[in-house]
Amino acid sequence: MVQVNDFTFSGLHMAGNTSNVVGSRVTPVFAAQVPGLNTLGISMARIDFPPWGINPPYTHPRASEILTVLECSLQVGFITSNPENRLIAKVLQKGDVFVFPQGLVHFQRNIGHTNAIAIAALSSQSPGVITIGNAIFGSNPDIPSDLLAKAFQVDKNIIYQIQSRF
Template identity: 70%
Template sequence: MAAKFFLLALLALSFSGALASGPSQLQDFCVGDSRGGVIFVNGFACKDPKTAVAEDFFFFCGLHMAGNTSNKQGSAVTAVNVAHIARLNTLGISLARVDYDRYGQNPPHIHPRATEILTVVEGSLYVGFVTSNPENKLFSKALNKGDVFVFPQGLIHFQYNCGTTKAIAIAALSSKNPGVITIANAVFGSKPSILDDIVAKAF
């Protein structure tokens, strides 16, 4: 009897784990229709799939161009996600090109809805992420051209150009809309502002 109960419990756990993952697609694709399609999937209007053409899947021509890194962080992110390309709706992927000036950084931030895999295309980067509380353990690594690093979903991570030349990376993300929350901007730049006493006590 105990063996049967254990087997049933194990089966229940395996099914609950399967149900906890993201929902599977209900159709092949949902090409966003800026003219006001009538079917909505995941918040975006879809055109009739029978009217889709190959051009609907040609997303972007511009990732070969460097972003403008003349800012305080010395970096530029060129994103290709559902906010820019509605055709990515329901497909669960996006990507970005990140350009880094000498000693530029992509400051500590999180993607609340995506895991990120980053490939260094040019230059060298020092990258890392911090585990969730209470451990707050830093996993970091110096990367060179061709190296790949993964940032788990929802964890604070960063990239810093530790080389003496410009650097370029391509990031792939496991969501059509990964979101980005830059930690310093969120804490110190919220509107309305977080009370000074709260921020002072926290830091």
């Protein structure tokens, strides 16, 4: 009972609205948007950044990502797993590609003076996205502030301030 619309998506040619607190917009093309991707193990996304906009630290629990810069330059990186927690980072120019291994925390930032555009390909039709700040400080209900204060080695009042922003 499939139809042609189950296999198409229109809109990646249009810039996403980046007027938000982080300065980026991800336009996903996952199985939720294109049902024909279901069970194929692939998906993609367009990411738009104004100057100095970021895609804040996040992870895909079910996919690796390969990112291609289409416009401007991006600083990108990921953090290796414990105990090293080593930052692997690079500045990418138009046409450059970078790979983010599945499950590792990673980020992107536009370091140019014009809008940046990137396309991400992912190894899952439903990669999942966990934005670290949102997950830690914006959970519902809140993670107990004393636990976060101990984990981040800061005063509870700092945790309350951060949680109030999420």
